């Protein structure tokens with residue numbers, strides 16, 4: 001009696017007592033997580049937490065919460081949904097095995113993931129269709145969205161955006177009134193003041209091949225340009241890829257519906 005009870009308890013407990021695979025965790029981190037958390041758990045920027053020397057149980061609990069959505073963080077929600085429980089245990093064990101780092105230590109971006117092939121689309125104002133406008137009250141900005149013919153035609157026909165598609169957004173600060181609130185026009189859109197930057201996404205054959213599947217958005221590349229139309233330094237393309245990744249049914253764009261409806 002006693003023996004069989006002990007045996008069935010052991011069987012019940014088996015899935016949880018399996019040792020995590022630190023080496024498999026290291027390999028996963030090297031190609032995906034390293035783009036933001038660094039290959040040894042020392043992150044690439046102030047807005048991303050270090051994970052080196054973090055407790056494995058805490059890391060696993062956070063990944064589960066990020067996967068089921070009870071913890072909201074768009075970039076990590078997109079990453080965690082793609083991890084199995086085994087992968088979570090493995091990366092957690094790997095990060096927990098690493099020494100912690102000093103407060104000022106920072107890792108470099110992963111070169112293959114940070115590199116974007118998008119060039120500034122000169123002449124877009126004449127050649128592209130302006131298809132949408134969005135107010136950003138918290139940032140006190142207004143953004144205008146443009147698409148080239150290839151993208152606009154595909155969207156109109158209800159097709160996925162093919163290679164050759166280019167989308168560009170102009171980011172403007174809003175004109176402020178006396179109490180520092182954005183002024184709006186008769187349609188409710190903020191009145192633009194100064195151009196702040198451009199963001200762009202473009203897809204061409206072969207452009208996604210250097211990205212791991214967990215981050216790849218088919219052939220899309222992303223870029224931010226300064227007002228002088230130069231690539232903005234310090235942009236980690238991994239963040240763009242991660243956040244747009246769940247939009248795979250909408251050609252990885254947030255505004256496909258608006259583009260399809262634009263005349």
Ligand code: HEC
Nearest residue numbers: 032033035036048049059062063073076079091238239242
């Ligand atoms: C594109 C960048 C990016 C990638 C790639 C990425 N992360 Fe993150 N991660 C973040 C950011 C940003 C946060 C902070 C989220 C927040 O604001 O709550 C975060 C938070 C976390 C946290 C919570 C830490 C805490 O202190 O609560 C864990 C755990 C984590 N990431 C694990 C991973 C793992 C494992 C991978 C690889 C499979 C990974 N991340 C890949 C950007 C990234």
Ligand code: HEC
Nearest residue numbers: 074167169199200201222223224239240243252253254255
């Ligand atoms: C935290 C999530 C998030 C991240 C990270 C992110 N985006 Fe987006 N992106 C959005 C959302 C939401 C929209 C829809 C409207 C908007 O915010 O402009 C959008 C819209 C866009 C658009 C207009 C086309 C579309 O998808 O509707 C472009 C171009 C774009 N983003 C480029 C970038 C680039 C370049 C980066 C990286 C530097 C980036 N995005 C990072 C969430 C994100």
